[in-house]
Amino acid sequence: MEENHTIGWRMQNSYVALPEVFYAKTEPEPSPSPELIVLNYPLAAALGLNASELEKKQGIDELAGNSLPEGAEPISQAYAGHQFGHFTMLGDGRAVLLGEHIMPGGKRVDIQLKGSGRTPFSRGGDGRAALGPMLREFIISEAIHALGIPTTRSLAVVATGEPVYREETLEGAVLTRIAASHLRVGTFQYAAARNVVEDLQALADYAIKRHYPEVKEAQHPYVALFEKVVERQAELIAQWQLVGFIHGVMNTDNMTISGETIDYGPCAFMDSYDPATVFSSIDRQGRYAYGNQPGIGEWNLARLAEAMLPLFDDEIETAIQIAEGKLSSFRELYHEHWLQGMRRKLGLFAEEPQDAELVEELLAVMKNQGADYTNTFRALTLDDWSGMPIRETNVFKEWLAKWEARRARQTETKEESAELMRVSNPSIIPRxxxxxxxxxxxxxxxxxxxxxxxxxxxxxxxxxxxxxxxxxxxxxxxxxxxxxxxx
Structure with a gap:
C-alpha cells in the first residue's frame, strides 16, 4: 500500500483483480487550468485527508485528474442497465475510478472522478461534465447524507478551464465522488449478458467480500447476498419516500449493491404532496414518479435476480423459485420500514393495527389540499400552522383529532412524542x-x-x-x- 504523507491518500485497487472484462484501464484526460471551486472539509477530515494540502496545486491536480495519487490504478468500469425499461450495454462514459482509499478506521471507499474525459465506454460524448450539474450533485448528495440516508458523497468540484458544448457552451468541471463501491445491479446484468458463469461468480464473490462478508459462511452465500441487497434497497427507498425525495432516473445501472443512493441527475424534492410528481424532463410517462419508486425498486431487483439465477441453482426452475421467494419479501420489508418511519414522523412509539390507515388518511388530505409535504410534518412537529391553510379545513381537523387520540393512548409523554418528531421530520430540505x-x-x-x-x-x-x-x-x-x- 502506498501512502502520500502530505495529502494522506492510502490507495489500492481491489477491483482490478476481477476478470478484465469488467473494466478498461483509463487515464483521466488532463484539464488545461484546473481551479478548486468547492471542497468538502468535513468529508476530507473523515477520509483522513489533509484539506489544506488538497487546496494546493498538487491536490487540485489530483482532483482534476492531471496527476494521480500514489497507488492509484485508474480504470473505467463496465456495466449494463435497463434505462427506462430498455436493456443496454453500458460503462463509465465520463468517469474514472482512481481506486479505493483506505480510511483511518480501515473502511474502503471508491474514489471516482466524474467528468474527467472520454473512456473506452464513451458513446459519442466528450466525457466531460458541466459545472452546474456537478455543483448540483455536490449540494443534493450532501443534503441526502445530512438527512441520514445512505448515499455516495462529493469531496470536491474542480473547474477544468475548458468549455463543454451542450445546447450551449458551458464551463467544464470534474466532481470527486466517494462511494462504498460502484457495484450496480447493472454490473451483474453485464456479467449475465456475457453468459460466462465464472465471471458472474467472481463478481458475486467480490460483492460479498466488499459489502456483505457475513454471508460468506451462509449455506447458500449467493442467495444470502441477494437477500441482503433486497433488504438494503427496501430500507433505502423507504427513506427516500419519507423525506419526499424523487430520484428521477431509477435505471438498473443507478441501483447500487451497497444500498447507497447514486446518480444525482434529474433528482428533486417534492413540494406539494402528490404521488404522481415527476420532475425529470425525459420521464414523459412518469415511470419514475414519486409514487412509483417502490415498485420500480422491486422491478430492478427482479432484474438482479434474473442475472444471478445461475448462482442460485443449477436447475433453472429451482433457481427461479428461489429468486421469486426471496424477491417476494421486498414489499413487506419496504412497507415495514416506511410505516415505522411514518410512525416516528407522527411521534408514535408503539404499534397499533390502524396506524397505516391513519397515515394514509393524512396523505389523502394533503394531496386533496395540495399541502406541502415537508412543511405539513414540520407544522405538526412545532404545532405552528402559520401560512398553512390545511389547518382550517374540516377534514384535516377530523384527522388531527384521531391523531391526538392515538398519541394519548401511548405511555410516552407529549414532550417525548414531540422530540421523536423533531429528530424524524426535517425542518428543511433542498428546495x-x-x-x-x-x-x-x-x-x-x-x-x-x-x-x-x-x-x-x-x-x-x-x-x-x-x-x-x-x-x-x-x-x-x-x-x-x-x-x-x-x-
Whole structure:
C-alpha cells in the first residue's frame, strides 16, 4: 500500500483483480487550468485527508485528474442497465475510478472522478461534465447524507478551464465522488449478458467480500447476498419516500449493491404532496414518479435476480423459485420500514393495527389540499400552522383529532412524542428553487455565497434553527419545475 504523507491518500485497487472484462484501464484526460471551486472539509477530515494540502496545486491536480495519487490504478468500469425499461450495454462514459482509499478506521471507499474525459465506454460524448450539474450533485448528495440516508458523497468540484458544448457552451468541471463501491445491479446484468458463469461468480464473490462478508459462511452465500441487497434497497427507498425525495432516473445501472443512493441527475424534492410528481424532463410517462419508486425498486431487483439465477441453482426452475421467494419479501420489508418511519414522523412509539390507515388518511388530505409535504410534518412537529391553510379545513381537523387520540393512548409523554418528531421530520430540505438560485449565482456570476449559505443550513436539517426559516418556504412560481440529466 502506498501512502502520500502530505495529502494522506492510502490507495489500492481491489477491483482490478476481477476478470478484465469488467473494466478498461483509463487515464483521466488532463484539464488545461484546473481551479478548486468547492471542497468538502468535513468529508476530507473523515477520509483522513489533509484539506489544506488538497487546496494546493498538487491536490487540485489530483482532483482534476492531471496527476494521480500514489497507488492509484485508474480504470473505467463496465456495466449494463435497463434505462427506462430498455436493456443496454453500458460503462463509465465520463468517469474514472482512481481506486479505493483506505480510511483511518480501515473502511474502503471508491474514489471516482466524474467528468474527467472520454473512456473506452464513451458513446459519442466528450466525457466531460458541466459545472452546474456537478455543483448540483455536490449540494443534493450532501443534503441526502445530512438527512441520514445512505448515499455516495462529493469531496470536491474542480473547474477544468475548458468549455463543454451542450445546447450551449458551458464551463467544464470534474466532481470527486466517494462511494462504498460502484457495484450496480447493472454490473451483474453485464456479467449475465456475457453468459460466462465464472465471471458472474467472481463478481458475486467480490460483492460479498466488499459489502456483505457475513454471508460468506451462509449455506447458500449467493442467495444470502441477494437477500441482503433486497433488504438494503427496501430500507433505502423507504427513506427516500419519507423525506419526499424523487430520484428521477431509477435505471438498473443507478441501483447500487451497497444500498447507497447514486446518480444525482434529474433528482428533486417534492413540494406539494402528490404521488404522481415527476420532475425529470425525459420521464414523459412518469415511470419514475414519486409514487412509483417502490415498485420500480422491486422491478430492478427482479432484474438482479434474473442475472444471478445461475448462482442460485443449477436447475433453472429451482433457481427461479428461489429468486421469486426471496424477491417476494421486498414489499413487506419496504412497507415495514416506511410505516415505522411514518410512525416516528407522527411521534408514535408503539404499534397499533390502524396506524397505516391513519397515515394514509393524512396523505389523502394533503394531496386533496395540495399541502406541502415537508412543511405539513414540520407544522405538526412545532404545532405552528402559520401560512398553512390545511389547518382550517374540516377534514384535516377530523384527522388531527384521531391523531391526538392515538398519541394519548401511548405511555410516552407529549414532550417525548414531540422530540421523536423533531429528530424524524426535517425542518428543511433542498428546495428546488433554492438549489437553482444557488447554482445560478455560482455558475452565472461566480458568486458562491448563496450556495455556501444553503449548504450551511442543509447540513443540520433536524436542528430547527431560526436561520433555516427562510429556506422552508416553497416556490411561488406556477411554472412546473423541470430537471435535466446534466450529470
Amino acid at each position: 428546488n428553487h433554492r438549489v437553482e438560485e444557488a447554482l445560478e449565482a455560482a455558475v452565472e456570476r461566480g458568486d458562491f455565497t448563496v450556495m455556501d449559505r444553503l449548504m450551511n443550513v442543509l447540513a443540520k436539517p433536524y436542528s430547527y434553527t431560526e436561520e433555516q426559516a427562510e429556506y422552508t418556504t416553497p416556490s411561488v412560481s406556477n411554472v412546473p419545475y423541470r430537471t435535466y440529466c446534466g450529470t
